[in-house]
Every structure is written in C-alpha cells, then in structure tokens.
Amino acid sequence: MLIERSRLDGKVALVVGGGGEGIGGNTSLALAEAGACVIAADVNDDALAAVEALLKRTPVKWATIKADVSLEDNIARMMDSALAKFGRIDVLVNVAGGTTGNSWGPMIDKPSSQWDSTQILNLKYCYLTGTRVARHLIEAGRPGSIVNIASMSAYTAPNHAAYGAAKAGLISLTRSMAIEWAAHGIRVNALSPGPIDTPRTRSRTSPEMMRRYNELIPFGRKGTAEEIACAVLYLATELSSYVTGHNLVVDGGCTIKFSGMGPATK
Numbered sequence: 001m002l003i004e005r006s007r008l009d010g011k012v013a014l015v016v017g018g019g020g021e022g023i024g025g026n027t028s029l030a031l032a033e034a035g036a037c038v039i040a041a042d043v044n045d046d047a048l049a050a051v052e053a054l055l056k057r058t059p060v061k062w063a064t065i066k067a068d069v070s071l072e073d074n075i076a077r078m079m080d081s082a083l084a085k086f087g088r089i090d091v092l093v094n095v096a097g098g099t100t101g102n103s104w105g106p107m108i109d110k111p112s113s114q115w116d117s118t119q120i121l122n123l124k125y126c127y128l129t130g131t132r133v134a135r136h137l138i139e140a141g142r143p144g145s146i147v148n149i150a151s152m153s154a155y156t157a158p159n160h161a162a163y164g165a166a167k168a169g170l171i172s173l174t175r176s177m178a179i180e181w182a183a184h185g186i187r188v189n190a191l192s193p194g195p196i197d198t199p200r201t202r203s204r205t206s207p208e209m210m211r212r213y214n215e216l217i218p219f220g221r222k223g224t225a226e227e228i229a230c231a232v233l234y235l236a237t238e239l240s241s242y243v244t245g246h247n248l249v250v251d252g253g254c255t256i257k258f259s260g261m262g263p264a265t266k
C-alpha cells in the first residue's frame, strides 16, 4: 500500500525549533502522528510547554530539549542529548529561524551584528546540525531525511536583505548536502513557506496589514502552520523517496504572482 510510505514507525525525528504552536509545534505533532519518536528542541520554555501539550496526545515516545541554536556549544549539547534520548536520528527538520531585533529596513542602515546574527540563526546552525546527523547516519549505515525550512524571501526580500540572503544560502547548502550525501541514502530538501499565519507573525501583523496581505495573496489568505507541516511530512517520509536537493515552495502562489512581501522601499 503506497500510503504506508507516509508512516515513520520505528524512526526518530529531531525537530530543531520544534516548539510552540507555529510551524515548529505543528511539524513535531505531524511527525509524531506519522509514528516517529519525536525530539523537539527549542530555546523558549513556553514553546516547549506548548509542544509537550501537543505530543502528550500522541501514542509515541517523545522528548524535549532546551537549546539556543545561535550558540555553538548549545548545538553540540543539543545534538549529544538528542542522540542519547533514543539512540538514533532518522529525520532532522531545521525549523528555527527568523530574525531578532529591528531587522526590517534598508540594509544601508543596519549594523553588521544584525547580519551576523541572522546568518547564524537561519543558516550556520543548519550546517552544524545537518553535518552532525549525516555523520551519525553514515556511521550507522542508515538512510535518512533532512528538511531545512527556508522562505520565499530567498527569492526576494526587499528591506530584509540579511534574512533573504541567509535563506537563499540555506537552499544552496541544502543542494550541496543533497549531492554529497546521496550515495549514503540521505535525502536533503528545503521547504520555502510563503506568508504563514503563526503566533509569531500574528503578533507582528496589525488587522490592517493582514487585510492588505489577504488582498495580495492569490488564495486570499495566509497559509497555516498545518499546511507547512503536511509538506514537511511529504519530504520527511518515503513518499518523497526519489526527491533530493529540492526546494519545495509552499506559498499559495505568492512567488509567482509578485516579487516580494516586504514594506515598499521609499
């Protein structure tokens, strides 16, 4: 039965930034519903509590880890701890990302520290977690799947240069990982969401901005975190067994309609 390819029974999935009720929490839940033991890592205590509440409803084994992926020693500790929990990792999803502080605006006005922190949070940690999982899988002689959450901003990010560059870099990194590890049966894909309604984006979007977004979006609405989690599930499972190095755009048609969603440049 082809539908069995959508199952992850006996597999272990690490979701980095897997907490909360946005893309991370919904991805953790989707992988658990597919039968995987899920380890959700997150920097935020409330986000960890929220995903624990979701995972408690599933029959699978699960665990959470507190870690800040902008700090290299935290990443090493997180990976050691994740591997120790269930003795293996088969699926890695790098969800954590975004920006901190006042990131929107012309790049000419931004400090270089903003550039550095954005590259670390959206690109460098994915290199560190991805290589660690690949080493583990190659040593174990097992196949695996890695999914890196990029963004439609990889294509164009007016007034969000550091973020767009980091996500474009992540798509390129994904392609390099895919080709280097294909012979080991490790598939690596990126997923680029368009505008998604999550607690984080809702907190930054006024009702007027939301109305304007909805007018522009071909589907007339933002996407949901569940819709991104479904696409992750496709890439994480054997449903996509011949897909690697791909960037799956899940944006309701936004990138084909126009070139960017940021505030207009004045």
Ligand SMILES: NC(=O)c1ccc[n+]([C@@H]2O[C@H](COP(=O)([O-])OP(=O)(O)OC[C@H]3O[C@@H](n4cnc5c(N)ncnc54)[C@H](O)[C@@H]3O)[C@@H](O)[C@H]2O)c1
Residues within 6 Å of the ligand: 016, 017, 018, 019, 020, 022, 023, 024, 041, 042, 043, 044, 047, 067, 068, 069, 070, 095, 096, 097, 098, 121, 149, 150, 151, 152, 153, 192, 193, 194, 195, 196, 197, 198, 200, 201
């Ligand atoms: N929401 C959107 O519209 C949208 C659009 C395109 C791309 N994305 C990407 O999707 C991903 C998730 O977006 P979201 O809106 O659900 O965001 P989010 O802020 O809710 O992030 C998901 C989780 O990552 C955690 N996280 C953040 N920084 C972390 C860190 N330093 N260490 C560990 N965990 C950390 C957060 O606590 C959160 O639980 C991000 O990579 C984002 O860039 C989102």
